[in-house]
Amino acid sequence: MTFSSKLMVAGFSCMLTTATFAAEKISIMVAGIEKQIYLPVKLAEQLGYFAESGLDIEFLTDRNGNNAETELLSGSVQGVVGFYDHTINLQARGKLVKSVIQLTQTPGEALLVSEKASKEITSIAQLKGNSVGVTGLGSSTYTIFRFLAQKSGLKRSAINVLPVGAGDNFIAALMQGRIQAGISTEPTISRLTSTGRAKILLDLRGIKETRAAFGGSYPAACLYMPNAWIVSHRSEVQKIVTALGKALAYIQTHSAQEISEQMPVEFFANDKENYVLALKNGKEMYTADGIMPEGGPSTVLSVLQDFDKNVQGKSINLQNTFTNEFASSTMKCN
Structure with a gap:
């Protein structure tokens, strides 16, 4: 389901004057704005930072x-x-985009197995012959699962990977038995585990678990934009990054309960207590300052090179996939 929220107000940020001007509309697509991995976006909006x-x-x-x-x-x-x-996959296809602020330092996801299937499936290798749900084919959940499966010795043909979406759609697929396992994010993870409907096969919310799975930091949620647009709209990019940077700082200095109080009620899926619990369990995934974790790009590239035919054999300049310039300026302003 697609929805939008629009905000048009004049104000200022640390790099701007307070002069009123006719700004061009900037459209930003969020890959599931209600997902907690992308919480800084809605939080920044709710707190008035944009x-x-x-x-x-x-x-x-x-x-x-x-x-x-x-x-x-x-x-x-x-x-x-x-x-x-x-950003890496697109560069391999000749499209230059950059992450201008890194929101999370882990995938913030978990590989879940249904309660019924959990009696027989206790490891990734035991998923052989089963159906596994991802957001969409070619999505980041698909990328991560394919890597984990290959690492566990499972061939592509050994597992049926199905695009089942997220949230309620993911839960329905798992409960109806269309999939026996799948990768999802918070608050879906806690909605399933807190009620005993699913168990965690592999947790990728924490830093320690992520490093063990991938061999290093695995930067995930970010804001990426075309290089050409960044160059021609540096002031606008800085303002957007500053707003998101303030939201990241708010997350670091407030409890899961306090953060949740700022979010729209529809994000709670009729269970605010679970939403708070999910945020408490996954809060470690957020970066403190929007800076790309050291070594993170190399880890992600190595994952893609293991199985992604778009990336294999291509020369990738990782310095052209991200920039810390705007996040660093935000830190100085704050």
Whole structure:
């Protein structure tokens, strides 16, 4: 389901004057704005940080990161809040985009197995012959699962990978038995585990678990934009990054309960207590300052090179997939 929230107010940020001007509308696609991995976006909006920027920003949402990428390439949006791995994949296809702020330092996901299937499936290798759900084919959940499966010795043909979406759609697929396992994010993870409907086979919310799975930091949620647009709209990019940076700082200095109080009630899926629990369990995934974790790009590249035919054999310049410039300026302002 796609919805948008629009905000048009004049104000200021640390790099702006308070002069009123006719700003061009900036459209940003979020790959599932209600997902906690992308919480800093809605939190920044709720706290008025985007309003302070004076920008005319439209946030759109589509739970499939691949669809968000398509919208960017078509020019329909100027940025995507999705996973960093898209910047590498796109460069391999001749499209230059950069992460301008890194929101999470772990995938913030978990590989879940249904309660019924958990009696026989206790490891990734035992998923052989079963159906596994991902957000969409070619999505970041697909990328991560394919890597984990290959690492466990499972051939592509040994598992039926199905695109089942996220949230309620993912839960329905698991409960109906269309999939026996799948990768999802919070608050879906806690909605399933807190009620005993699913168990965690592999937890990728924490830093320690992520490093063990991938061999290093695995930067995930970020805001990425076309290089050309970044160069021609440096002031706008800085304002957007500043707003998101303030949200990251708020997360570091407030409890899960306090953060949840700022979020729209529809994000709670009729269970605010579970939403707070999910945020408490996954809070470690957020970066403190929006800076790319050291060594993170290399880890993601090695994952993609293991199985992604778009990336294999291609020369990738990782320095052209991200920049810390805007996040560093935000730190100085704050």
